[in-house]
Amino acid sequence: MTTGKPLHELSIAEAGAALRNGSLRATQLADHALARIAAINPAINAFVTVTEDRARADAAAADADFARGIDRGPLQGIPYGLKDIYDTEGIRTACHSKLRVDHVPSADSAVAEKFRTQGAVLLGKLTTNEFALGNPDPDAPFPPALNPWNTAHSPGGSSSGSGAAVAAGLTRIAMGSDTGASIRGPASYCGIVGLKPTFGLVSRRGVFPLSPSLDHCGPLTRSVEDAAIVMEAISGHDPNDPASANVSIPKFRSLMASGVKGLRIGVPRHFFEGAKGLSPEALDGIDSSLQKLRDAGASVEAITLPDYELFTACGRVIMYTEAFAIHENDFRQRPREFGFSTYMRMIMGAFTTGPDMVQALRLRRELTEAMNAAFSTCDAIVTATALGPAPRMNTPGDWAMPSDSPMQCIQFNVTGHPALALPTRLSGSGLPLALQIAAKHFDEPTLLRIGAVLEEDNEILSRWPQLAHT
């Protein structure tokens, strides 16, 4: 112990300070995390593979480096997990699919490489929905992750294990991917922080694609500060990712403490007010947070964007079409190897016509320009993510049609703007509710500034779900 907190409650910065002043060793942190995983993971299935030997070796190497005065940065000695679509050299990366259940990559993904070379401690691979799409399938090769706040409920997807693991205190850092909501959805349902960066800021090399022009890699963390630290470690140009942007990387952590005084916040209320499935508690959470931002000196005004339905149509058509193009041979040759809900969604890409796709790409340009225009009058946009608390886990054969999704996240995948999901309050049923903040391309610091204000006295981020083993 260092500050009197259990080790899993130490922030990255707190743990890092203790590691550097000698009051904590990385092997202690790793042992603590592995013990929690052994005790809690069977109840929530957050980890699909636990890399115990690798974790102990990474931790020992970090301690040895500290002893020699070698400091590889803020992640040295800090445990983390990777969604099981991130390639890891010598460690199975199955994408939760029968089609890749024996796949062992020969090289690390770019993000895994960054964590490894900066001395972080790999705890294991985290559960996902198959190929980062769809719902948990009863015929999947591994069990689905469950929500630590109530294991009868969904943790969201597709970074389901990432959300569950951070919420349950199994790791401070879990990497996810977001093609339509897959970081922000689990963050919302699990009551943690999820950051979908600007398209091109974090390399996707070695991460199995769902829809390459919509895929984003980003962290799920316990706090905004943790997210800022991870972003500094994983951002940067990668010539081996065709979409990687060659931009300078800001000091996210130091910029996040600037407050929100003078910031202009736009709110597209027409997106979520009156939307099917909006819970009054979710709306209250958003409005209470907006009041908090006003009280801190920001101005808040309603803005109008194109209809949300257009973002959904544009994003879903591009997503399913790109995904089908990746898997079309398997759809022809071994269709029953896909889980049912993956199959039923992804195969819709087979029905896209050429003109449909061209019009989707034209609409994408139009929607992106509209979003850019909105950002000419405001510094950030605050809107809903999940329209209510986590639903109950799906029953076999139950798979939501895309148009019925209770999640409003895909607009920022279509336009590539960065977005941060953050919890607002607990519902009456004891489940987290959330909102998201979006900003101009490559303006993650503004997201983190706003997130840092909303994080203060946050009723969810200061609590832990009461699992049987905690």
Added chain:
Amino acid sequence: MIAEKRIPSDDQLREEFEALARRAGIEVLDDRREAMFASFCDYRRMTALLHGARTAGVESANIFSIESVKRRQ
């Protein structure tokens, strides 16, 4: 205002569904045919939304306008 492409009748939709499946080279599995067709109808409503009037300036694009991102040449 969302301009929608006309949605065909159920019979026409079913013909379109079968033709597009053949065109894509996929076999429609018998035990999934009705669920797939229901999903196709939902998807068809979605694709109809894409066909609204656009100006000539709105060319097909991947993600960004040129000024919004800097990439290595």
